[in-house]
Amino acid sequence: xxxxxxxxxxxxxxxxxxxxMAAIPAVALMPKFALGAGxxxxxxxxxxxxxxxxxxxxxxxxSVTGTMAISETGSVQAEKLAIEQINAAGGVLGRKxxxxxxxxxxxxxxxxxxxxxxxxxxKVAAIMGCWTSASxxxxxxxxxxxxxxxxxxTFYEGLEQSKNVIYTGQEATQQILxxxxxxxxxxxxxxxxxxxxxxxxxxxxxxIARKHIEAHLGGSVSGEEYFPLGHTQFNxxxxxxxxxxxxxIYCAVVGGSNVAFYKQLKAAGIDLSKQTLLTISxxxxxxxxxxxxxxxxxxxxxxxxxxxxxxNNKEFVAEFKKMWGEKTVIGDVTQAAYLGPWLWKxxxxxxxxFDVDKIAVASTDIEFTKAxxxxxxxxxxxxxxxxxxxxxxxxxxxxKVVFETADLIEPNPFPEGYQ
Amino acid sequence: xxxxxxxxxxxxxxVMQGFAGLILFSVFLLMALGLAIIFGQMGVINMAHGxxxxxxxxxxxxxxxFFLNYIPALFSIYFFLAMGLAFLASGALGMFIExxxxxxxxxxxxxxxxxxxxxxxxxxxxxxxxxxPREVGVELPEWMMGSIPVTDMVEVQINGLFVMGLTxxxxxxxxxxxxxxxxxxxxxxxxxxxVMAGAVGIxxxxxxxxxxxxxxxxxxxxxxxxxxxxSTGPTxxxxxxxxxxxxxxxxxxxxxxxxIASAFTIxxxxxxxxxxxxxSMAKVLTLLGVVGILMLRxxxxxxxxxxx
Numbered sequence: 001x002x003x004x005x006x007x008x009x010x011x012x013x014x015x016x017x018x019x020x021m022a023a024i025p026a027v028a029l030m031p032k033f034a035l036g037a038g039x040x041x042x043x044x045x046x047x048x049x050x051x052x053x054x055x056x057x058x059x060x061x062x063s064v065t066g067t068m069a070i071s072e073t074g075s076v077q078a079e080k081l082a083i084e085q086i087n088a089a090g091g092v093l094g095r096k097x098x099x100x101x102x103x104x105x106x107x108x109x110x111x112x113x114x115x116x117x118x119x120x121x122x123k124v125a126a127i128m129g130c131w132t133s134a135s136x137x138x139x140x141x142x143x144x145x146x147x148x149x150x151x152x153x154t155f156y157e158g159l160e161q162s163k164n165v166i167y168t169g170q171e172a173t174q175q176i177l178x179x180x181x182x183x184x185x186x187x188x189x190x191x192x193x194x195x196x197x198x199x200x201x202x203x204x205x206x207x208i209a210r211k212h213i214e215a216h217l218g219g220s221v222s223g224e225e226y227f228p229l230g231h232t233q234f235n236x237x238x239x240x241x242x243x244x245x246x247x248x249i250y251c252a253v254v255g256g257s258n259v260a261f262y263k264q265l266k267a268a269g270i271d272l273s274k275q276t277l278l279t280i281s282x283x284x285x286x287x288x289x290x291x292x293x294x295x296x297x298x299x300x301x302x303x304x305x306x307x308x309x310x311x312n313n314k315e316f317v318a319e320f321k322k323m324w325g326e327k328t329v330i331g332d333v334t335q336a337a338y339l340g341p342w343l344w345k346x347x348x349x350x351x352x353x354f355d356v357d358k359i360a361v362a363s364t365d366i367e368f369t370k371a372x373x374x375x376x377x378x379x380x381x382x383x384x385x386x387x388x389x390x391x392x393x394x395x396x397x398x399x400k401v402v403f404e405t406a407d408l409i410e411p412n413p414f415p416e417g418y419q
Numbered sequence: 420x421x422x423x424x425x426x427x428x429x430x431x432x433x434v435m436q437g438f439a440g441l442i443l444f445s446v447f448l449l450m451a452l453g454l455a456i457i458f459g460q461m462g463v464i465n466m467a468h469g470x471x472x473x474x475x476x477x478x479x480x481x482x483x484x485f486f487l488n489y490i491p492a493l494f495s496i497y498f499f500l501a502m503g504l505a506f507l508a509s510g511a512l513g514m515f516i517e518x519x520x521x522x523x524x525x526x527x528x529x530x531x532x533x534x535x536x537x538x539x540x541x542x543x544x545x546x547x548x549x550x551x552p553r554e555v556g557v558e559l560p561e562w563m564m565g566s567i568p569v570t571d572m573v574e575v576q577i578n579g580l581f582v583m584g585l586t587x588x589x590x591x592x593x594x595x596x597x598x599x600x601x602x603x604x605x606x607x608x609x610x611x612x613x614v615m616a617g618a619v620g621i622x623x624x625x626x627x628x629x630x631x632x633x634x635x636x637x638x639x640x641x642x643x644x645x646x647x648x649x650s651t652g653p654t655x656x657x658x659x660x661x662x663x664x665x666x667x668x669x670x671x672x673x674x675x676x677x678x679i680a681s682a683f684t685i686x687x688x689x690x691x692x693x694x695x696x697x698x699s700m701a702k703v704l705t706l707l708g709v710v711g712i713l714m715l716r717x718x719x720x721x722x723x724x725x726x727x
Contacts, residue, residue, distance in 0.1 A: 065544060067654045069552035198699045227698035230658040232649045233446065235439035235579075236693035236701075242572065243424070243432060256658050259554065259650030267648070269566035269574040289554025289650050 038094020044353045047147075050123040051354050056095040058083070058341070059102060059118035061129030061139070066106025067255070072131045074285055074334035075153050076101070077324050079128045082341035085319070092345045093354070100124065108138035115139045119146040125354045126151060128340040131333070133157060133201055140165070149356050151340030154333050155280075155302075157204035158413040163360045166343060167383045169336040170303050171413045172205050175280055177212055178388035179301030180250075182403045184217045187276045189248040191222045193241055195261075196252035196281075198226035205252055205280060208418045215417070222246045227253065232260040238268045251279040258286055262295045272297035278390075283331030284397065292397035302332040304373040305391045305399040316372035329397065335372050342368055343378065375408070383411030431572035436694055442579040443686035445586040446648070448679060450659050451666040452586075452593060453638035455678040458667055460597075460610050461630055463521055464532040467539035468663055469656025471635045474512060474542075475505030475642030476651040477550055480557045487558065495560040502585075502643045509639025510632040517631040522624065525613075539656070546653035554652035563647065578647040585644055589637060594675055596633075606630050610673070669709050671719025680720050685709065 038044070041053050050057035060079055062072040083097045091097060100122050102114040111130065118124045119142065126149040130136040133156050143150050143164045150165045158171035183189045192213050196202030206224060213219045222244045225237055234257075241249060253261050258281065265272070277298045284306050287295060306317060306329060316338065320330055343366055348354055351362035364380040377385045385408040391399030424432065450472070457465045465471075482501035486494045516538065524531045563581060566574040597603040608616040609626045617623045642656075649655065662685075670681030685705060692701035713719070 064552070065547065067657070069547060070554055070652055070654075073552045225697045228702050231698060231702075232645075232658050233443050233690075235442055235576075236436065236690050237698060239432070239435045239439055240694060242435070243428065256554075256650040256652065256655050259556075260648055263648055264576075266564065267566060267576040267578050269568065269576075285553065287556075289556055289652060291556030291558060293558070294556075 038091075039352070044093055045355065046353070047355050047357075048123060049125045049354050049356075051095065051125060054095060055098050056092055056354060057098050057100060057122060057124050058344070059115075059122065059124040059127040059129065060099050061102050061104055061111065061114055061118065061127050062131060063104045063106040063135075064101075065103055068104075068106040068131055068135075070255075070289075071285065071333070072104075074328075074331060075128075075131060075337035077328070078153075078320070078330075078334045078338035079341055081320055081323050082338050084323070086341055086345050092348050093352075097341070097345075104129070104135055108132075108134050111135040112138040112142050115142045115148070115150075116146065119143070119148045125149070125348075125356075126344050126359075128153075128337065128344075130154070136160075136165075147356050149344070149359055151344060153337035153340060155336070157201045158415065159204065161381050161383075161413050163382070164356070165382060166340070166363060166378065167411075167413075168339045168343065169333060169384075170386060170388070171383055171411050172208050173412050173415045173418065174303070174383075174386060174388060174409045175301055176205055176208050178405050178409060179278055179280065179299075179390055180209060180212050180217060182301075182390050183248050183276065183278050183299070184213075184219060186403070187248065189217075189276060190219045191244075191246045192219060192248045192250050193222050193244060193246035194224040194250050194252075195237065195241075196226050197229050197231075197254045197257055199229060202226065202252035202254070202281075206250075208415065209250060211418050227257060229255060229257065231257050234261050234264045235268065238265060238270065242268070242270070247276060249275065249277040251277060252281045253279075254281050258282065259290050262290045262298075266294045272393075282393075283333065284329040284399070285331035285334070287393065287397040288329055292393065292395050295393050296395045298393045299390050299402070300393070300399065301388060301390050303386045303388055304332045304335040305389060305401055306330045307391070307398045308373065308389075308401060310372075310374060312370050312374070313372040339368060339371055339376065339384075342370070347378075377408070379411050381411060381413060383413060385410060428572065431570065432694075434573050436690065438573075438575065438579065440687045440690035442576070442582060443690050444683050445579075445583045446645070447662060447666050447682040447686050448590065449582065449586045449641045449644060450638075450663045451670075451678050451682055452589060453634040453636070453641060454663050454667050455634075455670070455675060456593070456597075456637065457631060457634035458664075459673045459675070459678070460606055461525075461627065461634075462528045462610075463524075463631070464528065464535065465634070466532060466536040466660065467516075467542060467656075468638055469658070469660040470539045470542035470546075471509045471513060471638035471656075472642030472645065472659060473546065473651065473653070473656040474509050475502075475639030476557070476646050476655065477546065477555075478505040478508045478639070479643040479646050480555050480651055483558050495562060498560065498563065498643075502640050505639040505643035506636040507639075509642070510636030513635025513638075514628055514632040516635075517628045521631060522627060525627070543653050543656070550653065552653060554650050554655070557646040557651055559647060581647070582644055585640075589640065590675075590679065593637070597675060602626075602629075665706075665709060669713065669719055671721040674719075674721040677719055677721030684720075 045051040062076045063069050087096050104111040128151045130152050131154050153168050155169040155175050194206045210221050279300050282300050347359050347363050347366050351358040363378045366378045368376050387405045390403040391401045454468050457463050479501040486497040566576045568574050605621050605626050609623050666682045670677030689705045
């Protein structure tokens, strides 16, 4: 497989453009791929999706302009890599994947509109897309109305489940509980200071965290604060943290605020190698902007780190850098986005059909052994079984993995006793 | 509220909070100075102010990269050069924008709102296309990071001191330019009566262009300084624009003193409330307070006494 992908960034980009217009040059590059090897189109596509004898069309729907482009760029890159690899390995049911990319432009109604365009006009077999919960919530009614299939990569607050969505990131309990257990045990964390940006994901996550801290860990919450998105001045809250001296700062600040928060924390003389800080909102992508030296020593709870030591991940990181350049970093969500096309391919092949209704059912128990994060499996609630890991930030902006759950954690988007 | 703390602790709280408030004051004032010139003196509602700041931030980033890669020995002082370059870059862009766009709109000041809003979107997308959509991290020289411990509890942040000093220097320079120099007289003359100023031989076009460029240049320096405390990305400028306008409008558009007073009031109110309430609540109350005062005093805190 890797033989076919020995091309630089530019040529692979150009090839992708060509793919959309004419399949011939791309096919000529892939000797392993035999035309018409799969089953007849009439059998595998009974609902009028964009599937021909040689091609199947999927949609990629992320923001490449606007505020969210910072975060969503990685997801787009990962999805394109996965699609390229799947095509190089022979495609899906003998059909090469062609993608149509639409720009959600960081605007939620635009997401809904573009999703409708992909489903109604382009008849795509699946959509890899969305990043923020707001964009997913905007797209969800469209996907359900036109019976599409969405692969959603971001870790999110849970409290949602749909036949038409596969959630390849963690829901809140998968990300929060194991990390809190670890910090309570390893760092003797008793008092927690919760701080987050002011919108649904941090608020829901903190609610779960508080319940868990108070009811199961026997700890206390010494402060809980939310700041408007884009807030850049944290000196007052840092003073408060200094006074209350919590064992653990538990953090879900996002976006530009993130950078300001860690820079000011460092400037205020809070040394993260002495003060334990556990975050659920900083991946390698964010560290790029924060600067590794400003956040060295902090812990993050994620399911994936670029530095994971396993063969799948080594291969994935190498391929990713080959396609997108040596300097790119891979965060948790980027990896989850990479899973989408692969999980879809395997589900289609298990179902023997591109029909959405059949895929929705066949998704349960799909296993992906080549996932960079390690083995994953789709639960019948359409979320993934996955491990939780805690990593510590190193000065070079990478994480050192210090803890990993022994078993896969069952996804539980509607956790009882946590609402 | 205070019962749980001891007396020395209380003392430290007030010192540190006072200091946090002063830093916030400097940051607000630095953001607002450029706009106070452009909006206050020229009446141009410059919605792209944040983008001029971010240009300064990017210039700082590239300067730091250049020093790191080519002359690491001088890295510890690159920041001063970066601020100078940021001033020049943002000022030059401002001059170009004034020539290409703003000067056609002086008779329709409200339209500048829409035009500069469009400009801010264009600039954001240009940054995204040229510098990439991801945020960049600006590396600072060692001496600018960290803090000076005064007592166990009280620590003075070096970058806070730096921003304070910078703000003071720029404010004094601007005040001198505006109120003591010949050029400042011309600017004020043009603001008060464009036709009459032209009639007495002031080159109003030139005055306009340099005033706008100066405002943008100061925005660039502010952006450069804010790489110490905030993020640098294509849309980071949006983080500052609301606060900036808040300060300038609240202070009374045409008054430098008003801008200073308003930055001080807003920052102290916000920083104190953030300490006692939660972050979002403090913001809400600050905005409510500003709206309330502006309803009673629509012209802002200070106004110029001008015969209309």
